[in-house]
Amino acid sequence: MNLANLTSTDIIDGIFNNDIALVSKAITLIESTKAEHRTMANDIVQACISNHNTVRIGITGVPGVGKSTFIEQFGTLLTNLGKKVAVLTVDPSSRITKGSILGDKTRMLELAKNPNAYIRPSASGSTLGGVARKTRESIIVLEAAGYDTIIIETIGVGQSETAVHSMVDFFLLLKLAGAGDDLQGIKRGIMEMADLIVINKADGNNIKNAELSKTEFTRALHMFPPKENGWSAEVLTCSALENKGLRKIWQVISTYCSLMKDSGFFAKNRQKQNEQWLVQYLEQEVLTAFYDNNKTKELLPELKDEVMNGKTSPFAAAEKLLKLLK
Amino acid sequence: MNLANLTSTDIIDGIFNNDIALVSKAITLIESTKAEHRTMANDIVQACISNHNTVRIGITGVPGVGKSTFIEQFGTLLTNLGKKVAVLTVDPSSRITKGSILGDKTRMLELAKNPNAYIRPSASGSTLGGVARKTRESIIVLEAAGYDTIIIETIGVGQSETAVHSMVDFFLLLKLAGAGDDLQGIKRGIMEMADLIVINKADGNNIKNAELSKTEFTRALHMFPPKENGWSAEVLTCSALENKGLRKIWQVISTYCSLMKDSGFFAKNRQKQNEQWLVQYLEQEVLTAFYDNNKTKELLPELKDEVMNGKTSPFAAAEKLLKLLK
Incomplete structure (x- = not known):
């Protein structure tokens, strides 16, 4: 063909x-x-587009936390449980490094060969908005193709976590125990988004540290107000390398889905996400049209110069251009 | 008149x-x-608009940290040093509570009576963007009127800190020692914006705690990469109530300004801020015009319904509306 x-x-x-x-x-x-x-x-x-019975799981964590090994093992567990698993990556930086395109294939060798798993390298794109849109549309296609468990991995830096959070049902934060990571981990925004925190690499000499971190993160989580949907995020430890603790993670996700479907939050949240996509995409396109306008292209650089040199106020300059466009 | x-x-x-x-x-x-x-x-x-020799200082901190007392005492110190001080507040929430309008007057009684100080309550507005614009324009007017030290206070929640950071030369974070505040304080974004962290209420039984916090924050600051301008944020303690440690704070700000003026960063940063204002204001106005368009007003609610009910994809819905607008 x-x-x-x-x-x-x-x-x-x-x-x-x-x-x-x-x-x-x-x-x-x-x-x-x-x-x-x-x-x-x-x-x-x-x-x-259809209402498939699927779950979309976002996974984030800083580089080095072991995301690839985790997804490899977790994805394999899910296929063993009869699931069909698709893995997508949101990595706006890959347009520059192009690294992950090769990387994804070699990173998850076992899962890539699995007939019930589908791994797609990161979409490239000039903006996070563009990458996010492509990922969202890919999710819809993959669900129609019968994949019931969609894993969206993000690289754990910048705004990509917020983008991924806005397209999934469940958000999992992977952490490491000990060292400076604990302090840096207290990024309020990420903590608030997480439905589950998993301390990875709880193996060998690291088990005690992982348990300490678990206690610390549990305490930190208690400082946040309860979530709108009534869910209290919890903290688990696991060793992706030794394939330990993964089943418990899936149990938590299943419990979450079941509770949220019963309460109606699951469906309501997807509706809200759809509305957000509409608004975000509209605004992005409206601004693109503005910047593509010939008058904008001609005048904006001049106005920027004037403003930067203190000849005119930013607002007066803006109104000059806006008047011309009307 | x-x-x-x-x-x-x-x-x-x-x-x-x-x-x-x-x-x-x-x-x-x-x-x-x-x-x-x-x-x-x-x-x-x-x-x-003109290039006045002024300094714009942003001050943030959670409610209860003692911002009013600090600004009252710090502003008085500056007027004693021959400065003319203006205080503005960015508080987008005040449009709802209307609290700060009365509050500002009663909060800084002594400074309000000082002939070399000018205190203006928060501008009201329906959006943070609107409030920020008004504050930025007010800064220009106040500098033309001869105020050489502009203090922009923000309430320490949400996005208002980022807005204030984008309109000042120096950003000061007020903190309290001890308790849960330490952990919550490690908001990476705010820490990265701060040019100086001041632990307030270092008085009475609290002095030892404040010193401990100072050590802790100093260590935390070391985890961040150095700033583009070469400045290393430091941590000081003070007691606004007992009027202790404020002169040292002013020395740090003066040193900063002097170094940044020598390196050219001070002027470059203001230019960059002006350019950002231009772009932000343009985008805000373009989107406002889009939402005010009659076709948008008519069609968008329908499209939102369709998207939320899963009848159409957010992107197809958006393109339908965008085509009509062309």
Whole structure:
């Protein structure tokens, strides 16, 4: 089959038949910036929208925390439990380093060979907003293809955690015990987003430290007000390397999903996320159109110069340009 | 003089003559949302722009840290050193509580009576962006009126710290010693913005605790990468209540200004801030125009419903609206 001549309908059929080549093709179209690809991607995503019984899990943690090993082992556990697992990575930095594209393939060798798992390297993009959009659309396609457990990994720096948090049902923060990491870990924003904190590498000489960290993080979590949905984040330890403690993590996630589905929060949260995507995407496109306008392109650099040299106030300069655009 | 019939020129003249009534009138115009007031305010701000030899100091800290007493004592010290001090507050919450309008007057009684100090309650506004804009324009007017030391206080919650950081030369974080505050204080973002951390209430039984906190914060600061401008934030203790340690704080700020002026960073930073104001204000206005558009007002609620009910993808919905607007 020549993938280049496929219609949207061919690809949609392929997705519903869990044809991996066509699932990948769909995601490639989603990641493309060409207008004709975007049209096809929109048709495909629209056809894939449905209320599948899936769970979207966000996983974050600083480099070195052992995310790859964790996802490799955790993903394998889930496939052993009969799940179909898809792994996506949100890494806006990869557009520069291009590192993770090769990296992802070699990082999770075992899971990559697993017929019930699908690993997709990070979408590239010039903005976090662009990368986030592609990831969100890919989730919809993967769920239509039958993947019921979607893992979204983020690299644990900057704003990508907030983006991932806004597209998942459950947010897991991986930590290391001891050393400076404890202090740096108290990033209030991340702590507040976490539904579960897992201290990884609780093995060998590190077990005692991990337990100490567990106590410390549990205490820190108590300082935050309770979540809107009534869930209290907890702290667990695990060793991804020795494959210990992973089943307990899945139990917590399952309990969470079950409670949140019963209370209605699960569905309400996805609705709210959809609304946020709409608003974010609209605002992003409106601003892009503004910056692409020829008058803006012509005048903005001049105005910036004037403002930077203190010749005019930022607000007067802005109003000059806005008047011209009206 | 009937303040209602003044022209922009009258007010500009008044500002340059340090006529307090006309300075206040100018800020009232800046804070107004009426179109004719905005036109006058733009003229006034434009005329006031100049490179005055001033320092803009941001002060933040959680409620209870003693900001009012600190600013009262610190402002008095500065006027004793021959400075002319203006105090502004960025408190986007005050539009709801309206508390600080009365509060500011009673909070800093001594400074309010000082002929070389000017205290202005928080501008009200529906958005932090709006409040920030008004504060920035007020700074320009106050500097033209001869105030050489501008203190911008923020309430220490949410995004207002970032807004204030983007309009000052020096950012001071007030802290309390001991208790849960230490842990909560390790908000990475705020720590990174601070040029100086001051542990307040280092008096009575609290002196030892304050010294311990100083050590702890100094250690925490070492975990951050050095600042672009070469400055290393330090930690001091003070007692605003007993008027101890304030002179040392002013020495640090003076040293900072002198070093940064020599290196060129001081001027470069103000230029960069001006450029940021331009961009932020432009984007805010572009989005406001989008939301005020009749087609947006008509269609957006429907599209939100469709998206929330899973009938259409957020991106397809957005593109539908964007096409209509073109």
